[in-house]
Amino acid sequence: GSTTATGGTSASAANSAAAQQVVPPSASAAGPGCTYQSYAGGVPKLDITDGKTIVGFSQSESTSNPFRATETSSIEAEAKRLGVKLIERNANADVNAQNSQIEDMIAQGAQVLIVAPENSAGLGPALAEAKSKKIPVLTIDRTVTGTACSDFVAFIGSNFYGQAQTAADDVAVATGGTAKVAILQGTPGNNVSADRTKGFTDEIAAKYPGLSVVASQTADFDQTTGQKVMEQLLQAHPEITAVYAENDGMALGAMQAIRAAGKVPGKDIKIVSIDGIQQAVQDVASGQIAADIETNPRFGPLAFQSLQDLYGGAGVQPKVIIKDNHFTSANAQQALAQGLVY
Amino acid sequence: MVPTDRTVLETAGIGKSFAGVHALRGVDLTLHAGQVHALIGENGAGKSTLIKVITGVHRPDAGRLRFGGQEREFRSPSEAQKAGISTIYQEVNLVPMMSVARNLFLGREPRRFGLLDVRRMNREAGRVLAEYGVEVDVTRPLQTLGLGAQQMVALARAVQVEARVVIMDEPTSSLEPREVETLFSVIRGLTARGIAVVYVSHRLDELYAICDRVTVLRDGRVVHSGELAGLDRLELVSLMLGREQSVVRDKGTTAFGAGRRSRAGGTPALRARGLSVRHRVHDVSFDVHPGEVVGLGGLLGAGRSETAKAVVGALGAGAGSVEVAGRPLARRSPAAAIRAGVVLLPEDRKVEGIVPNLSVRENIVLAALPTLSRAGIVSRARQDEIVDRFVQRLRIKTSGPDQKVSDLSGGNQQKVLLARWLCLDPEVLLLDEPTRGIDVGAKAEVQALIDELASDGLGVLLISSDPEELIEGSDRVVVLKDGAVVGELTGEQVSEEGLLAALSHHPADECGPVPEPEPGPDPDPEPGPGIVPESVPQPASDTATGTDSGDEKGTAR
Amino acid sequence: MSALGLAGVVPDRDRSLRLLQQYGVYAALLVLFAVSVALDTGFLSTGNLRIQLFQVAPTLVVALGMALVIGTEGIDLSVGAVIAVSAAVIPLYIGWGLPVALVVALALGAVSGLAAGAMVAFTKVQPIVATLALMIGVRGIAELVNGDSAKPVTDSGLLSLGADGFAGVPLMAWIAAGCVALTGTLVHRTTFGRQLVAVGDNRRAARLSGLPVRRVLITVYLLSGVLAALAGALIVGHGAEADPANQGLNMELDAITAVVVGGTPLTGGRVRVLGTVAGALFMQLISAVLTQHNVHTSITQIVEAAIICFAVYASQERGTR
């Protein structure tokens, strides 16, 4: 039943060009990395590139989201490049499904797992099953509760809280430190949304007394909903001068709403957003979006490198925070030209 | 008989109106223990409403109810039931998908260790129903039974309860004489135990056979109440209709004329050959000629209704062929049959007839819509013209064409359905119990109408559980048994005796003992044995009954 | 029993109850509107009213089709997915011009509706599961067709459809109003409308009365599909993007809510077109007011739940006992 991944076509190129860079160790914890000998009391040594070892990849959400699509194809492409046997599942945002899918990949013979968790909590059963079968689990893009090098190897991904702090800084810069801000939040209950809200509000509370949040509403990480919510907020608060969108989809929706209200995005209302998808970065380049903080989904190279480090003895740090790009009017055009944007 | 003067239940001044319709106005009713009290009146007179008010289905607008010596008001049927009033409502109110046994015992299932004792339930159900003459597999869903058999189940269910009053709203509308007789003996058993019975029926013979007292309702008012013995039929009918006796006198039990003759020649209006429906109808063939009324005879569950449905293709693809005026029906579906001019008035008006939330107008024109509309837009004027005509012609009692059809009384609903078919100007009418639940006045009109339609050249197939109606109304009778034709009565054979003879005849391929046609009576040349079998002791007060049917027949000719 | 004294009063109470059932939605709508204005007079501004019309139009269009389906005692869970299909194909065909793209989108809506109708009419699969299967599968197809992710749409015709107005009222609202008028005529004036409610009220009786039951069923699902596809086009036009993964999500529940709040019973046999309009507007107003006053999602959801219950309770038919 297992197949070797057939990676995306253009993904391989983008994979290397805009591959994730690790934030210098000062930000992540230093110390002896996790190795196969130390992981959960020791697991069998594997050569993941021997063409026999099966690596399982569990994706959490529908690949209709460009972030997810790029993440998946990055893993697939790297697996193909290394000659790794990859099996995969997509849990479509359902934690229960993700648990059974991980376990069923284990049943199918997966010996190592890369997991993009749906949420920080709730993968207990799958992690326990993996542990009892001595199968290391590398988590990417969202954290899970548990102990590194015991319940999971390590976490590789962005610092969502930090992204939000940067966004607050960007809003302050774009508006000169004085603005009425509307926040478009992500899906409620999702820890990405929670971090991105908290990071932003904490930062302005600490640094920017001139920024006041006049409305904070969820738009489910969705463009159409973002537009709807923004349309309503603009009616109730014509005084809004800045929008912080917790992902690009909602930012694009907000722009549409702003235009419909007869205002000019980028001039009357400054927008700061997170993710760094093509369409949004183009708007950064054209000045309609003030700044966009990347969430780099190209996990393939770093993830497989980490696995090789796990078995090679170099060891993996518990928290590998990646350096996300920061698109502003200064660098957006260039980044687009260089194909660094997904 | 049981001597009583004990009042069990008493209503005083009951009034009830629905959205402007005064269904009941100041109704007083007194029930005595051990007596059978007839409640009669035209369709829409308020009989069912009164029963529903008494049993807590409806809340009265005015009036009082005394039960067992106390003032009571029941807020739900279950309260009334717990207090000791057991009711069989007008339409069969059981659960079609549950088994026969389950229906019989719902709410009072036998239990063992706290759990239902299903085996005992099935055993007892089988035994009880057998006593009522219904021998079926009690684990079958109720809906697989014919309406008549369902009515018997409802009956068995109602009298199982320990009750002081048993109310029966038209319990016999789908029953054969034999079942009616079973019912009567049940009722006698009840009165013997001091139970008061309310009995609603449009069949006057039944009243004289079983009832002690009578209350006549007209337009929601009591127009007469007293001993039945003192009243003759004529008086009763004229009270009900509010017309002079002399006007009423001209009508007999049936209003069929004797003028028509069977016209067996020429192309039949309807020609059915080899109709079969899996397990239910076997190779049934018959013709109906223009201007001819062909009766379909048989006992409860003989497959008459199914045969009629098979003709119009309502049972899906079955074997056999149907020709209408010589042209074969290519597709077998109700729509195709209607286009060809064959229409079926179904037996179960609630389930298969009325569209409850639509108005009287919309129900009448439902099937005729395509002919009443241009480019899909319905013409209101043409609708109204049709509706007015039929409301008058069939004397449909309604507050207006916009009234919801489900708010009509049972009999008036039946008339609406008749109107639905008649306004199509069909070639062949298949009538399954056309006068079920229709009052005497209207019944006569419907029967006269059947006559008239036939004389106009329509072919009619008539199914009726009223043997008198069947015999007098039909030129020929095709007799069914277990879904197969077992005989055909023509000419002089079209008589109750002929029917009995045909029913007792056994086809050669059958084995087992030859069943007796009826318990007791010899084929009696005197008129009316099917209606009042001799095994029934006549009510003590009986002066009219013995000669009654004979008299009626006489007047009818 | 005090019934005697009540005798004169009861019919009046009956009457007012019936009036409430008949006009309850409209009354509730008015009350809510008054409350919105009282909370913030800015609510009356033309800009705000326009926004509400923009937002309600697609839901209303879908709800009309849903009302027809519900009238036959059915339900159509696939409308959201049909919106997605519409969104998926519009960018593919918009190069040929708006009419072509629209025709393709509506045709696909019709095909999906036809599939639902055929399943319901011919094989007697229960509507909720038949359309559930479509809801899952058709969205999958939409995403497959779309290939990648959300696509921006720049066709000026489509964008103007989604953003411009005529006589001060959004084109989207005119289109929805046109659909209301057509649906109203269909239901109340035509043979088909009569047959539709008869099928929903008593299917066996309808069949025995020779009504084309299957044709009626197939047609209502087909209409529902076409209307959903039209709504999809409006959504794409208004949002200037086509996102088959997310557009139309939960639309089935929004549409059903509008229909039911509008007084159409889920048990079939009745279709209230104007009620559906009122129901859709009512739900739109609730969410507008709550969002504009920056109420937390948690409270928003709880309040919405309570108001739905209250509105439906107030306007539902009550048996006269």
Next chain:
Amino acid sequence: MSPTVLTSAVPDRGPEPEPRRTTGGAGSVGRERRERLAAQVQRRGALVVLALVAAVASMVSATFPTWSNVSAILGNDAFVWLLALGMTFVIITGGIDLSVGSMYALGGVLAAYGAQTHGTWLAIVLPLAVGAAWGTVQGLLVSRAGMAPFIVTLAGLLGARGLLQLVTDEGATTYLVPPGSAFRSLGAGTWTPVLIVAALFGLGAVLLTRTRFGADLTAIGGNENAARLMGLPVARTKLLVHVLSATLAAAAGALGSARLGSGVTTIGVGYELTAIAAVVIGGTLLTGGSGSVGGTVTGVLLLAVIHNLIDQYASQYGSAFTDTVNGAFLAVVVLVQALLARGRQEE
């Protein structure tokens, strides 16, 4: 009212009436048996399809029939099946419960909250109490206020989610079941969940087929008006059915959180539809009046097997493809089943 009344119901009378036979001749016995067998096959269409799918799956996939695969399905999905169990009861009364997905999530959050703050007893009591209370409100609205279950529970779906978000500070707080907590053992492994769920399904089956409550609710779904006229406790039964469903959903969520180790706030979205699908695939009529717990077991198993297979074979082509196959599969299953059931109904 004891059933012994029966004997006295029909008074003695002269000659017994001639019993009438449904069917003639002796050959009819065999025919009826065959007829019943056919009816069984039709009624258990889902079981036939399940057997077929499982057989094919075992042939083509080496992993499918392994214990670890089976236990992956059973351990993780079993609690969710309780939603379908509750749904079966509601649907048989002719109702529907759209709130179970939200209730499942709420139950999980409340249990985790209880476990984290007060220990196992609150982790069990709190979700059950809230579930029962929520079900009571829904049940009262349906049974006393006469509102359509669809709309009441649709509001419930929204409201319960709202409550969940209120409890979790708009989803920002995640409650964890302490690692050492005894509560966790309720959800651990494969056997505990399976046994708990099997026991509840068994009880459910007994409740449905062997108690008056079960008979009453079936009758209500079959013909509510008749049930009322027969004096059955219609309002009470409908109320209880909603209490049962909401409580089961909350319990499923609680057990789920014992397994997952936390109260996941985003869980349960769309579960109501899956539960309905499972029930209906199991042969229960959505219009009420007929259905079985066994059918629902078949329904949930069939869906689980299908998902498992699709995961194995379609995942690599992306989620869009998986959805398409999923929808198509569901359509095929219900179509096959409808075809099998053909001829069972008259029209």
